[in-house]
Amino acid sequence: MLTHAAEDYLKSIYKLQEKGGKVSTGILAAYLNVKPASATGMIKKLKTMKLVSHERYRGVTLTDAGRAIALEIIRHHRLLELYLFKALGVPWDGVHEEAEKLEHVISEDMEARMDEFLGYPTADPHGAPIPDKNGVVIQKEHIPMTDLQSGQSCRVAEVSDTDPALLRHLGNLNLYPGTAFHVKEVAPFEGPFTIDMEGEQVVIGREVAKHIFVDNVQDMDNV
Amino acid sequence: MLTHAAEDYLKSIYKLQEKGGKVSTGILAAYLNVKPASATGMIKKLKTMKLVSHERYRGVTLTDAGRAIALEIIRHHRLLELYLFKALGVPWDGVHEEAEKLEHVISEDMEARMDEFLGYPTADPHGAPIPDKNGVVIQKEHIPMTDLQSGQSCRVAEVSDTDPALLRHLGNLNLYPGTAFHVKEVAPFEGPFTIDMEGEQVVIGREVAKHIFVDNVQDMDNV
DNA sequence: TGTATAATTTAGCTATGCCTAAATTAATTT
DNA sequence: AAATTAATTTAGGCATAGCTAAATTATACA
Numbered sequence: 001m002l003t004h005a006a007e008d009y010l011k012s013i014y015k016l017q018e019k020g021g022k023v024s025t026g027i028l029a030a031y032l033n034v035k036p037a038s039a040t041g042m043i044k045k046l047k048t049m050k051l052v053s054h055e056r057y058r059g060v061t062l063t064d065a066g067r068a069i070a071l072e073i074i075r076h077h078r079l080l081e082l083y084l085f086k087a088l089g090v091p092w093d094g095v096h097e098e099a100e101k102l103e104h105v106i107s108e109d110m111e112a113r114m115d116e117f118l119g120y121p122t123a124d125p126h127g128a129p130i131p132d133k134n135g136v137v138i139q140k141e142h143i144p145m146t147d148l149q150s151g152q153s154c155r156v157a158e159v160s161d162t163d164p165a166l167l168r169h170l171g172n173l174n175l176y177p178g179t180a181f182h183v184k185e186v187a188p189f190e191g192p193f194t195i196d197m198e199g200e201q202v203v204i205g206r207e208v209a210k211h212i213f214v215d216n217v218q219d220m221d222n223v
Numbered sequence: 224m225l226t227h228a229a230e231d232y233l234k235s236i237y238k239l240q241e242k243g244g245k246v247s248t249g250i251l252a253a254y255l256n257v258k259p260a261s262a263t264g265m266i267k268k269l270k271t272m273k274l275v276s277h278e279r280y281r282g283v284t285l286t287d288a289g290r291a292i293a294l295e296i297i298r299h300h301r302l303l304e305l306y307l308f309k310a311l312g313v314p315w316d317g318v319h320e321e322a323e324k325l326e327h328v329i330s331e332d333m334e335a336r337m338d339e340f341l342g343y344p345t346a347d348p349h350g351a352p353i354p355d356k357n358g359v360v361i362q363k364e365h366i367p368m369t370d371l372q373s374g375q376s377c378r379v380a381e382v383s384d385t386d387p388a389l390l391r392h393l394g395n396l397n398l399y400p401g402t403a404f405h406v407k408e409v410a411p412f413e414g415p416f417t418i419d420m421e422g423e424q425v426v427i428g429r430e431v432a433k434h435i436f437v438d439n440v441q442d443m444d445n446v
Numbered sequence: 447t448g449t450a451t452a453a454t455t456t457a458g459c460t461a462t463g464c465c466t467a468a469a470t471t472a473a474t475t476t
Numbered sequence: 477a478a479a480t481t482a483a484t485t486t487a488g489g490c491a492t493a494g495c496t497a498a499a500t501t502a503t504a505c506a
Contacts, residue, residue, distance in 0.1 A: 003462070003463085005462080005463060005464090006462095024483080024484085025483075025484060025485085026482095026483060026484075034463090034464070034465090035464080035465065035466080036483075036484065036485085037464090037465075037466080037467095037484085037485070037486080037487095038463070038464055038465070039484095040484065040485055040486085041462095041463075041464085041485095042463075042464095044485095045462090045463095056471080056484075056485075057470095057471060057472060057483075057484055057485080084333070087310065088333065088336040088337070088340065089336060090332070090333070090336065094332065097330075098329075098330055098332075098333060101328040101329075102325065102328060102329075105324040105325055105328055106321075106324075106325070107320075107321055109313070109317065109321075110307070110311065110313070110321060113311040113312060113313065114311070117311065226492070226493085228492075228493060228494090229492095247453080247454085248453075248454055248455085249452095249453060249454075257493085257494070257495090258494080258495065258496080259453075259454065259455085260454085260455070260456080260457095260494090260495075260496080260497095261493070261494055261495070262454095263454065263455055263456085264455095264492095264493075264494085265493075267455095268492090268493095279454075279455070279501080280453075280454055280455080280500090280501055280502060281502095
């Protein structure tokens with residue numbers, strides 16, 4: 001069995017690898033809020049366990065064994081988030097923090113029971129995909145909201161789960177995964193978005209839009 | 224915040240204190256499966272935090288602050304056991320182990336949500352009392368089954384929660400808290416008990432009976 | 447009362463996982 | 477190509493929490 005810290009490193013390497021191949025020590029350390037020297041130390045340990053590949057000064061990658069563990073932890077995290085949300089009514093801006101602690105501690109049996117209770121779900125409350133019990137992730141195609149053009153319609157697919165204040169804000173605006181909206185206007189010079197949700201008009205700043213990902217994008221000019 | 228290990232020590236001191244005043248280093252160490260020297264070390268730390276009182280070679284006691292923390296952890300543990308049993312269908316011989324890990328990790332919010340879901344329960348699946356959120360425990364009067372005489376009737380009040388094999392055995396016999404039975408015969412020379420449960424006759428050995436506690440004891444000779 | 451036994455404590459070691467500061471290696475600039 | 481800058485690694489330290497072995501204290505017995 002691995003330590004909680006080691007599991008967190010593997011999970012972080014997985015996530016950082018998603019957006020751009022090899023992961024540098026510095027990026028990893030920043031992501032985990034530790035110093036680079038500490039990351040180097042853990043990387044060495046993970047290497048002796050054959051969970052990561054690493055060449056000095058060149059960055060880390062997960063091995064197949066490392067990725068399997070990372071996905072197992074991510075599965076725990078996302079199942080927990082959804083379970084806390086649906087079964088215990090924890091607000092969606094609170095589930096991440098709670099799941100962050102529980103993910104290292106639950107048994108395979110509890111994982112399976114939550115999975116069954118939830119009807120074998122494929123996404124957590126923020127829209128992130130839940131790997132299945134064999135570690136298979138179905139990664140849907142997402143587009144950052146900042147790429148949208150005036151006149152387009154789409155659906156919220158996923159939002160960042162880390163900042164509770166942002167999540168409360170998005171919740172107030174009803175911008176949950178699944179919510180459909182239409183881009184009324186994009187202000188020039190990297191300005192805010194004005195969107196239309198069932199008649200309600202809402203203005204979304206760039207900084208917020210960066211944390212929203214959409215799918216089902218359709219040009220609605222001629223509709 | 225305390226470490227998980229410190230919380231486990233406080234919880235253990237509380238439980239051992241219940242059955243006999245001051246707790247010796249050796250008893251505490253044995254209960255926690257650590258060496259006496261390790262217990263001495265932790266006791267020192269807890270003393271500097273004013274969570275225990277300790278005189279060298281004389282044993283430990285919890286301070287009010289220490290007891291409050293112990294009861295908080297015990298509350299977490301027992302609420303979790305009942306929650307896992309009722310909400311997720313974890314069998315009663317499995318809830319202890321799972322709760323042992325989760326008890327150190329759940330938030331006050333999650334504690335409150337489970338409490339509400341369960342309807343503010345007062346006992347866990349093994350019959351142990353759940354302290355309320357202010358740390359008040361209603362300790363019901365229990366009698367060890369080994370004290371029963373032939374001809375008496377009673378109800379299972381509580382069973383030990385630590386040994387899964389024992390719990391599976393008791394479960395097979397339907398000896399859950401609340402189950403009523405009548406003592407048909409107590410074999411002489413510390414022999415086994417023959418009990419009657421709704422017509423079914425079952426023989427319970429001494430070693431098993433030691434782990435069963437009963438209440439509502441009534442002499443049924445003249446009934 | 448003195449001595450043997452049992453329990454407890456001290457001392458010193460290990461491993462994890464973090465830190466800071468210094469040294470090394472790589473990348474960029476001139 | 478040399479020098480500066482940035483990133484990474486090494487070295488050494490700290491806290492937690494366990495361990496063993498030795499020293500100490502208390503208790504029980506004769």
